[in-house]
Amino acid sequence: MTGDIDKKELNLELVREFLFRQSKDIIFLLNEEGLCLFINPSVEIYTKHTPEYYIGKSLDELIPVDDQKMFCDFAGAETVCSKIRITGHDGKLIYCEINCEKLSDGKVLGLVNSFLSWENEQREDMIRKLSIAVEQSPVSIVIAGIDGIVEYVNPGFERMTGCKQADIKGENYVFINPVDIEPTVYQDIWNAVNNDKEWKGELQNRRKSGEIFWESATVSPIKNSKGETTHYMKVAEDISEQKFMMDTLIRSYEFIERVMDNTNPIFVIDSEGKFLMVNRLFTDITGYSSSQIIGNAVSTMFNTEITRQIFSLLRSRFVKDAAIVHFESELERKNGEKRIVSVFLSTLIHGSNVKNIVGTLDDITGRKEAEEEISKLSSAIEQSPASVIITDIKGTIEYVNPKFTSLTGYNSREVLGKTPAILKSGWQTGDFYNNLWTTILAGNEWRGEFHNKKKNGELYWEFASISPYRNQEGKITHFVAVKEDITDRKKSEEALKISEEKLRAQNQAMVKDLQYAQMIIKQILPAEAPQFPGLAIGYCYMPLEAIGGDLFSFNELSNNRLGVFLGDVAGHGISAALFLALVKSAIDRLSIKFGDRPVPLLQRLNRELYSSMGSYFLTAIYGFFEQDGPFMNFTFTRGGHCPPVLFRKKEKSVELLTPRGKPIGMFKEAVIEEMTVSLKQGDRLFIYTDGIHETINKNKEMLGYNGLLNIIKKQSSKPLKDSLDLIIDNVKNFQGDAISEDDIVLIGFEYIQKNS
Template sequence: MRHPRNEGRQQFRGSQLKYETLRRQKDTLRIIFENLPVGVMVADADGKLLFFNAAAEKILGGSATKANPAEWGGAYGWYLPDQNTLLVAEQLPLARAIRGEEFSDELIFVRSPQQPSGVFISVSGRAVRSVMGLTGGVVIFHDATEQQRSLQTNVLLTHDKQGVIQYVNPAFESITGYSREEVLGKTPRILNSGRQDAGFYRQLWSQIVAGRPFQGTFVNRKKTGEPYWVEQTITPIHDEAGNLTYFFSVTHDVTELRKSQEQDMQLRLAREVQQRFYAAPPTMPGFDVAAAAYPAVETGGDYFDFIAMPGGGLAIAVGDVEGHGFGSALVMALTRAYLRSFAAMGLELEQILAQVNRMLVKDLRDGCFVTLILAGLDLQTNALSYASAGHVSGYVLRQSGEVECVLDSTGPPLGLFPESKFFRRPPVTLHPGEVVVLLTDGLTESAAPDGTEFGAERVLQYIRAHREKSAQQLVEGLQQEARAFCANALQDDDITLVVLKVKQEPSR
C-alpha cells in the first residue's frame, strides 16, 4: 500500500519537472526569437506587448512602446505604402493579428523620430491560439526598403498577347517621357530605337509567345528621341488552366552603367597604349638614369622617352597631353612618333619641336595641345641643352643641393599655332653629384585635403634631402612623398618623372 505522503511528493516532483521543462522550452524559444534576423512582435489579447526582439528594434529604430494599441500607429509611425496615410489602430498588423486575421508579405512604410528617413517593411501576421481560444497575435517583418526602392526605379509594363500595352507604372513615365495616356492601347514599338534589326524583335516575340521568358540588354528610345540602354526581362503569365494571358515586363535603365563600362574599357586601352610606348631608361657610363609614369584614376597623356640622336647624343623627352582618356593616349602616341621621326633627321632641338608642332596643328582638334620638354645630352662633354614647349619647369641641382639651372619654357605648347617659334637654351655642363629632374605637373599640382599643392619647392627639398640615393630611389620616393602629402586621395592626374644623376666627369 502506497503512503499518501510519498504520492504527494512524487506529484510535486513531477510538477516541478514539467515546470522546469516548460521554462527551458520557453527560454529556448525566446533565445531563438531574439536571434532571428527578422523583427518579431508578440502581444496578448489585450494588446500588451509580450515580446519585441532586437531585429525589431533595429528595423523600427526603437524599443517596445507601452502605448495603448489604439496609439501604436502614432507611436511607431506606420503608414500605407504611399508614405502619407497613417494607419489607424484597426489597420495595424499586430491589431489585426490579435483579432484573428492571417496575412503575408504586406508592405508598410515606417517613419518616426527614430527613423526620420523611413523604411519599408514586409509584414506577415497571425493569431496566437491555445486550448482556451485566441490569446494574442504575432507579427514577423523584415526591411524591404532596398527592394522597394529598386521596384520604384524599375519600369513595369504589361501587354496582352497582341502586344497592346495595358499598364505602365510611374517610372515608365518618368524615364521614357511618355504619359500613361499616350501609351495605353499602343505597342512597345514606340520605344524602338532602330539600333536592333527586325530579326532581333522576331526572335524576342517568338520566344515569349512560346511561353519562355526573355532577358536582354539593348537600346530603347525616349519620347525626345534620346537613346538609352535597358536591361529587360519579359515574363509570360498563364492562367490556372495554363493558357497564356499576358506578358509582364520589368526594365531597368542601365545607361549610366554602360557609360561607366565604356569609360573603363577606354581607360584600360589608354593605359595599354601608354605602357607600350614608354622607353626603358638607357644604361650609360657615368650616368644613373631612372624614369616612371604613375597613372591616375582617369588616365591622361603623360609621356617620357629616350631617343638616340645621330652623332651619339641622347634626347630625353617628357610630355603631357591636355585632357584624359583614350584620346589623350592616342595623341601621346602620335607625338612620340613625330618626335622620333624628326629626331632621326639630325635636327636641332628647337627645329624638332617646330616640325612636331606643325604636324600636330593639322592633326589635333581645336583646343587640344601638348606640353613637352626636350633635353639633349652630349655624352662626350656632359653638356645639357634643352627646348621646352610650354612645359612645367625642370631643374638641375648642384652636388650641394642648390639649383644651378631652371629649365623653364622656351615656347608655347605644341598643336596650337602652326608658326610657333621655339628656342634652345645654351648648354650647361653637368658635373659629378649633380641631379637633373624632369617632371609633369601631376606631381607639382598634387593637392592635400585642404587644397594646398605639393609644388616645385617640395620636389627640390626632397631631392636635396635624399640626393645620395640612386635615381630610381629618387623617382619612387618623390611619388610616395606626393601621395602621402595628398593623404593617398584618388590621383586625378598622371605623375611622370625622369631623374638623371651624374656620376663622373665627361670622357674628354
C-alpha cells in the same frame, strides 16, 4: 478729511460713469410706463441708432414686440432673465440675453449681453476642429462620450475651474461641483441635446478651491458623418465679472473698486493728458507701480499712436455725446517686452467739453500669435506641392487641399464625406490595404506607393506617407496623408529598366576599347630606362587612371647623343591614348632629322598638331645629352612645360631652368627658346609633369616649385633610384588623404663619370 471724501466720490463717480459708458454690454433704464430714461453708448455698436434716439421712447425698435412679453413677468418677480433678439445695423436679428431688475422706485434696470451671431458659431465650429485653437481658447471646453463620461477638457477649463482631467474622471460632464441646481435644469439640458438641439444657460458652479463662480454655458451634441450622436460638448465662459458688475451697479459703490481690479487693465486720464487713476491690472500689464504712473503724462507710458488718440479726444470741443474709440496698438512694458493690446477709450463730458478719458487695455498678444501660426499653417497646406488628405478614424475624408484637386480631377465637394477608395484602380490587392490599416491603427506611420485612378480614368502613381493624429488624451482621431505624384519617376524607372541591357552592352564595348587603349600606351612607353655612357637614368610613372595622359621617350641619336621627350596631354582616357600614339609617332619620325635641334623639332611638331588635331594640345620638353670633355651637356627647349630642376652636388644647390615656350598645338606658330646646361660629376637633372608640384593636400595647400626643390635637395645624398622613390614618397606624404588630380612622371639623370 473733506478733501479725501470728495476725491473718493470723484473716483467712484468716474468709475460709475466708466462702467455705464465703457461697458460692451447694452445697459438701459425704463420708467414705470416703459419709456427709456437712459441707455449707454454701446447700443450704437450693435444697432443703427445713437442713445439719444431711444430716450423717451419705448424699445419697440430695439426689441421686437414678440420678445417684449418678458416685461409682463414682473408681476410676480423682481428679477427676470430671458433670451431675446435685438435689431442690428442691417435689420438682422441678433440673439442675446437680457437681465432685468425692478428697482424700488418702480423703474426697470436692464443689461443686454451674450451677443451671438451665426458667423461666430461657424468660427467656433472651425476652432473646435483645430486642436491648437482649442488649446489656446480662453473659454472652457469639455467633451464627453455618449455615456456622459469626460474625455477631454482644455486649458481654459483648467484655468476657470482649477480642475484637471484626473480630477473629474468619472464625473458627469455637464456639471462640476454644481451649486443649488434645480432638477428641472438637468432635464432641460438632456431633453435638448437628445433632440439634436443645443442648450444655453447660466450655471453657478464651484471651483476646485471652493470658490463659487457663474458661467454662461452651451451644451451641444456632436455627430459623426452618419448623423449619429457620438459625444457631447460643453462650452462655458466665466461670467462672474458680469454678474458682479450688475450687482455692483445696483447695490454698492464700494464693490466697484474690487470689480475694477478683476476686469481689464483700466486707466483714467485728466484734461491735461496725465494719469488720474489706474487699477491693479494696469500696473501688472505695464510693470510700473501706481505711484510711478499717476500724475505723469500719457506719453511716458504709451506710444505715439495711443497718445495721439487720447489727445485727439481731449481736444474735442462743444460735444454733447460721449465718444468711444477702439483700436489695436503696441505697448512696451517696463522690462522692454512688447505686447499687442486692444485699446478702448471713452470720454466723460462736462458741459460741452471732454473732462476725462477712461480707457481699458486687453492683451491680445497670444491671440494674434495664434492667428498668425494658424494662418501660416493653413497657407502652407493650401500651397503645398503635395496632395494632402485628412480623414476621420473611419477613413471618411474631411479635407483635401488644392493640389489633390488639380492632380485627381475631383473637387472638394465631390470627395468630402467619402473615402479615398474612390481613387482605387484595382491594381493593388486587399492584403496591401489590410497592411496599411493595421499599421496606422496601431499608431504607426505608413509609407508606400499607390497605383490610383483619376476622375477621368487615367492611372497614376503616388508615394504616400500616412500618419495618425492624436488628441490631447493620446487617442487617434484622424489620419493625415501627404502624397507626391511619382508617375514621371515611375516612367523613367521603366525606361531605365528597358535600356539596361543596351547600356550593359555599351559598357562591355567600352571595356574592350579601354583594353585596346591600355595596350597602345603600354607599347609606346619605354619598358625600362635606357643605358647611356656617363649617365645614370631612372624614372617613376604613376597614371591617374588606367590610361594616363603623359608620354615620355628616350631616343638614341647619331654621334653618341641621347634624345629625351616628355609631354603632358590635356585629358585622360581613350581619346588621350590615341593622341599620345600620334605624338609618339611624330617624335620618333622628327628626331631622326631634328634630334640634335630641339627648337626646330618642337616647332615642326606644333605645326603638325595644330593643323591636324586643333582641339588637342600638350605641354612638352625635348632635349638631348652630349659628352663635352669633362662635362655632360644637356641642350633643351620646352613648350609650356614645367621647368627642369638642376642639382649641383658640389654646391648642394637646386635651381629651375626656365627658357620660354608656348604649349604645343595650341597656336599656329610656336615661340620657343633653347638652353644648354653643363653637368659636372655628381650633378643631377630632373624633368617631370605638373602632377608633382601641383599636388594639393586636404587643407587646399599646393606643394609648389619651392616644395619640390626642398624635397629634391633633401634626398640628394641617396642613390638616384632611391632618391626618385623618396621624392615620390615625400610628395604623397604632403598630399595625405587628399585625392590625386593628375598623372605623375618623374625622370632623373645623374652624371656619374668623366669622359676618359
